Amino acid sequence: MHRFIDGEDRMQQALLPHSLEDYVDGENPVRVLEVFIDELDLTALGFSGMTPAATGRPAYHPSTLLKIYLYGYLNRVQSSRRLEREAQRNIELMWLVGRLAPDFKTIADFRRNNGAAIQSVCRQFVELCRRLFTGAVVAIDGSKFKAVNNRDKNYTVAKVTGRMEQVNASIARYLRALDQADREESDIAEAKSGRLKEKIAGLRRQMQAVKAMEQRVQDAPDQQVSLTDPDARSMATSGKGTATVGYNVQIAVDAEHHLIVAHEVTNQGYDRHQLAPMAFKAQHATGCQQITALADRGYFNGDQVLSCEGTGVAPVVPKTLTSSGTKRGLFTRQDFIYDAEHDHYTCPAGAKLTKAKRRADHTEDFDFYRHLSACFTCPLKSRCTPTKLRRIKRWENEDVLDRMQDRLDRMPEAMGVRRQTVEHPFGTLKAWMGATHFLTRTLDKVRTEMSLHVLAYNLKRMIRIFGVGPLMAAIRT
Numbered sequence: 345m346h347r348f349i350d351g352e353d354r355m356q357q358a359l360l361p362h363s364l365e366d367y368v369d370g371e372n373p374v375r376v377l378e379v380f381i382d383e384l385d386l387t388a389l390g391f392s393g394m395t396p397a398a399t400g401r402p403a404y405h406p407s408t409l410l411k412i413y414l415y416g417y418l419n420r421v422q423s424s425r426r427l428e429r430e431a432q433r434n435i436e437l438m439w440l441v442g443r444l445a446p447d448f449k450t451i452a453d454f455r456r457n458n459g460a461a462i463q464s465v466c467r468q469f470v471e472l473c474r475r476l477f478t479g480a481v482v483a484i485d486g487s488k489f490k491a492v493n494n495r496d497k498n499y500t501v502a503k504v505t506g507r508m509e510q511v512n513a514s515i516a517r518y519l520r521a522l523d524q525a526d527r528e529e530s531d532i533a534e535a536k537s538g539r540l541k542e543k544i545a546g547l548r549r550q551m552q553a554v555k556a557m558e559q560r561v562q563d564a565p566d567q568q569v570s571l572t573d574p575d576a577r578s579m580a581t582s583g584k585g586t587a588t589v590g591y592n593v594q595i596a597v598d599a600e601h602h603l604i605v606a607h608e609v610t611n612q613g614y615d616r617h618q619l620a621p622m623a624f625k626a627q628h629a630t631g632c633q634q635i636t637a638l639a640d641r642g643y644f645n646g647d648q649v650l651s652c653e654g655t656g657v658a659p660v661v662p663k664t665l666t667s668s669g670t671k672r673g674l675f676t677r678q679d680f681i682y683d684a685e686h687d688h689y690t691c692p693a694g695a696k697l698t699k700a701k702r703r704a705d706h707t708e709d710f711d712f713y714r715h716l717s718a719c720f721t722c723p724l725k726s727r728c729t730p731t732k733l734r735r736i737k738r739w740e741n742e743d744v745l746d747r748m749q750d751r752l753d754r755m756p757e758a759m760g761v762r763r764q765t766v767e768h769p770f771g772t773l774k775a776w777m778g779a780t781h782f783l784t785r786t787l788d789k790v791r792t793e794m795s796l797h798v799l800a801y802n803l804k805r806m807i808r809i810f811g812v813g814p815l816m817a818a819i820r821t
């Protein structure tokens with residue numbers, strides 16, 4: 345092939361035989377993996393199989409299997425069967441594990457049996473990066489990741505009821521068709537009648553199965569049953585109006601370097617109980633006593649903000665705008681100015697709303713503020729309340745929320761920073777995972793899988809920030 349670049353002849357003999365080292369240059373990320381894993385104290389991290397058995401076939405060292413997994417997750421090869429193949433043909437992996445090629449079952453068993461230890465390795469890497477965390481702003485967010493469980497294999501009360509209605513409607517339709525067929529007197533009608541009877545019998549069997557499932561769903565603690573992955577749950581996905589059967593992955597990302605400093609996997613479909621736990625995890629992981637935690641409205645929860653008080657965590661979360669008055673164009677709570685010194689609100693008409701006396705049987709932790717006369721003659725009343733008096737409800741720890749609002753007012757860019765920081769890692773992780781997201785089942789295993797993804801993400805991020813050589817030197821020191 346004249347004027348094209350020619351490949352090497354397969355039969356060409358080399359004067360000096362090549363070694364695996366010749367194929368892995370000094371800037372190859374596998375060198376970081378090698379150094380990082382070799383520096384770990386795998387026994388202290390809790391890996392099983394650190395002491396070889398006295399008899400039987402020698403086992404693979406846990407560091408070999410950890411290297412295979414970490415290499416796989418860095419290169420979007422997560423399945424144990426594909427990793428088995430890669431170990432046999434991939435020169436980088438051959439270099440990393442010395443041409444060892446465990447079978448897929450050994451590889452899969454390692455991940456299954458060392459979940460907690462693998463999660464510790466992920467935390468260890470973040471600890472290693474601690475010296476980077478000078479600032480202390482983290483962005484927290486959650487995203488729904490698909491489980492192995494198909495939507496059709498997940499049952500909720502609404503789904504079972506809907507299915508029953510469908511089957512009942514089909515039975516009724518076939519019964520009407522059967523009546524009609526019975527009235528006709530012909531061979532064709534007779535054959536049709538036979539087919540319809542079979543269909544009705546089939547639907548009645550389906551109805552029995554749906555009724556049995558209804559019982560299972562009602563007996564389940566959260567009234568939901570997933571057949572393939574029992575821990576997966578149907579969750580609403582924001583803005584799409586659809587539901588995903590999967591897990592809610594929470595991450596806290598450092599705003600300066602975009603490292604995932606903490607993560608968690610839950611099967612609760614909402615975020616409002618995750619602010620304090622994630623912020624504390626991030627605080628511990630970064631080693632910063634004072635951190636600012638940015639999150640979106642889904643995390644707004646008074647008790648969560650209160651839990652952060654005095655802990656060094658300063659949450660910044662916008663308030664939820666769920667007032668029905670807002671939709672009707674009425675003044676919202678934000679239009680009423682609170683005066684902490686005098687403990688009253690000033691309304692848009694300038695009246696001072698004072699605290700009503702608590703009733704003797706009052707058990708709730710909030711007070712009401714109102715003006716006993718101004719509302720009756722107020723010219724703005726039609727824009728304020730359809731009732732006789734406008735009352736403002738105030739939680740007894742509302743000052744905590746007011747302080748958070750102050751922080752947000754002083755940080756107008758906070759939600760922009762949050763979005764730029766935390767949404768990108770989710771997009772990247774989902775692209776790496778492919779269409780199916782998680783490959784394993786049950787919460788424990790999914791947590792391990794997520795830790796491997798997060799570790800791979802952080803490793804890539806650090807390689808990009810530092811470069812291979814400096815990062816290896818930093819790991820060794």
Ligand code: SF4
Binds near residue numbers: 718722
């Ligand atoms: S209706 Fe009452 S609370 Fe509302 S603006 Fe008028 S005086 Fe103020």
